[in-house]
Amino acid sequence: MLCLVGLGLATERDLSLRAFNVLAGCDVVYLEGYTGVFDRLSELEDLLDRSIHVLSRQEVESSPELIERARKHNVALLVQGDPFSATTHVSLILDCVDAGVKYLVVNSSSVFSGVARTGLSLYKFGKTASIPFPGKNFKPDSFLRVISDNLKIGAHTLCLLDVESDAHDFMTIPEAVRIIERADKKDSLDYRWVGCARLGFPDEVVKWVKPSTLKRFDWPAAPHCLVIPSKKLHFMEKEALKMLSD
């Protein structure tokens, strides 16, 4: 059986009791190490009292071995946040169905609901944007379309920032702001956004300020994300943003 287990939003202690039990019954535990970089691996190994093998993108995506191994053994794949947040994990389940291999999903906390800690209503979030690291000949700006679609219907945009897992390089809020500003040729987004660092950690930081201030602020360590709110905020949202951002 393949057990897709959510690690949760922040530390190893966001694992659920169910996840903990499921992992205890697994023959081998992998950590998916490319949609996020979990920086508390040794604490997690201590907690579970076993070693964990970190898998690269290639090992997860182009690996019939993982599925074949799960045919005979109980194989756990730990995933940051909720296991279904990334499309790649849905594919893995489809591969199981195709191969006739049993699977199990253990849900967990995720930035998709944790972002409501900003004070913005979760009901008013629209489509989610990915902000990718630009390549040499690759300057994607599809996130702008997502943001403008959301603004049209009065929805907030959660922007998830890229991770280059090999280099252990997390995109920071200042980098993301620069990438969005560069793509936004019409300069239509120059109002207060919400920068969120370490959501769900004891030392989380949320700031509701102009992009220029987001770029200058001295943020704590990753993970970071950004929210570009609707231009029309409910007065309760404004009040909450004021009180819950530093």
Added chain:
Amino acid sequence: MLCLVGLGLATERDLSLRAFNVLAGCDVVYLEGYTGVFDRLSELEDLLDRSIHVLSRQEVESSPELIERARKHNVALLVQGDPFSATTHVSLILDCVDAGVKYLVVNSSSVFSGVARTGLSLYKFGKTASIPFPGKNFKPDSFLRVISDNLKIGAHTLCLLDVESDAHDFMTIPEAVRIIERADKKDSLDYRWVGCARLGFPDEVVKWVKPSTLKRFDWPAAPHCLVIPSKKLHFMEKEALKMLSD
């Protein structure tokens, strides 16, 4: 201190290890009993080895006592799903800030990411709609606006179904379909929706069918929710919907 603790998507074992520890350090444990109805209270009490007091809407919302109690004691309020999913819990935190009472939030799994189990991309979900029980002189249809806004930008709509906590009455998928159909005078939504029962439970059921079929199906117990997908599905979403719905 007021500890707002997420119970998670399904059973008492969706509590995180952190939640479990926080609850152990609390003097009193309440359960918010009106945005959801938790039907495993005695299992939860067994797990925590203590009694839990269920609070009504009035006791949570118009209760300075809760905040005052948290000034002197460690008070836990258990909330289904992630604690920030409902606006009412954000208000509670604002009350704490106002009163100078410390608070702590423990995130958990939630339908807001769990719904990706349908195979629909979480990135493509738009604003969330609430489907309320109609009253005698009260037939709200604001959910239609949310659905049509989302359709305009190619986004899926998660529809959360009402709970009448006093009567322990959960709106079912067939009821919700009837309410939406009645409001949709133009009959513009007659295509395949996704019905989800018991997401995150071992016996979850997901069906991707026409509303007429959703109404006839013999669903398992609550909780139920609905997704009205974008009319333009990515082929991967179609494939996943096909394979992951029964």
